[in-house]
Amino acid sequence: MLSWFADGPAQPSGRHPVFNDVTSVTLEAAISGLAERQRVTANNIANLETPGFQARAVKFEQNLADAVNAHQPAQARIDNLPTGDLPGQNGNNVNLEREMVNATETGLQQKLLTNTITSRFGWMSTVLKG
Amino acid sequence: MFEAIDTSGTGLTAYRAWIDVLANNIANVNTVKPMSGNAFQAQFAQAQEIAAGPDGIGRGVRVTALPLSSREGIPTYDPTNPVADAEGYVRRPDIDMNQQMGDLILAQRAFQANANAVERSTAMYESAIAIGKGI
Numbered sequence: 075m076l077s078w079f080a081d082g083p084a085q086p087s088g089r090h091p092v093f094n095d096v097t098s099v100t101l102e103a104a105i106s107g108l109a110e111r112q113r114v115t116a117n118n119i120a121n122l123e124t125p126g127f128q129a130r131a132v133k134f135e136q137n138l139a140d141a142v143n144a145h146q147p148a149q150a151r152i153d154n155l156p157t158g159d160l161p162g163q164n165g166n167n168v169n170l171e172r173e174m175v176n177a178t179e180t181g182l183q184q185k186l187l188t189n190t191i192t193s194r195f196g197w198m199s200t201v202l203k204g
Numbered sequence: 205m206f207e208a209i210d211t212s213g214t215g216l217t218a219y220r221a222w223i224d225v226l227a228n229n230i231a232n233v234n235t236v237k238p239m240s241g242n243a244f245q246a247q248f249a250q251a252q253e254i255a256a257g258p259d260g261i262g263r264g265v266r267v268t269a270l271p272l273s274s275r276e277g278i279p280t281y282d283p284t285n286p287v288a289d290a291e292g293y294v295r296r297p298d299i300d301m302n303q304q305m306g307d308l309i310l311a312q313r314a315f316q317a318n319a320n321a322v323e324r325s326t327a328m329y330e331s332a333i334a335i336g337k338g339i
Contacts, residue, residue: 116208117262119321120215122314140280177324198339
């Protein structure tokens with residue numbers, strides 16, 4: 075962590091370097107992506123039987139990885155795209171099984187990320203307390 | 205805040221409305237009316253996605269209309285029925301029980317899926333609320 079402060083890219087002005095280092099900002103961006111994915115999944119499940127409804131999926135991981143490599147994790151784009159699956163008889167293409175798997179994965183990933191953020195705050199707290 | 209739960213809530217409301225409509229249709233499958241009036245008309249729940257907000261994320265589903273089945277129903281010869289006309293005919297409702305029962309399974313399954321989605325979203329928001337807890 076110490077070497078990070080020495081070698082890291084310049085922090086955006088007006089932001090605190092300890093709380094807005096690349097790791098923290100990346101974690102926050104990932105949590106935003108997961109929150110959006112959860113909302114899109116909820117919308118797909120709500121429209122499970124709506125005739126003609128086209129399911130959508132959130133993709134952000136690759137964008138975030140690219141943004142981190144470019145030292146700009148806050149700029150990562152969250153894409154919300156149609157799944158393009160084949161529709162059934164009523165023109166609806168929601169795949170309930172996949173939505174449930176998505177919801178489970180998203181929940182676990184979210185827990186992992188929020189726990190990681192809490193751990194980082196814990197380290198900072200330890201340092202501050204001396 | 206908590207939009208995912210609101211979205212699943214619209215699903216619960218819509219599928220509950222569908223189940224109510226189906227239950228009413230099934231309850232009236234043997235409702236007989238005189239030929240002088242309309243038959244009991246089965247209802248259908250018509251649903252539509254709620255358009256996405258400015259952030260481009262859909263906000264669930266809503267029941268937009270409850271169209272009715274034919275008012276003629278199925279004229280049936282039943283001379284012993286007290287409401288039968290002079291020729292002995294009554295109007296039975298035009299309800300396809302197979303379709304009603306099939307739809308009931310779909311609606312029930314969709315309702316359960318939405319109830320489940322509420323729980324998962326709740327767990328996610330709880331873990332977000334717990335950030336920094338215990339420090």
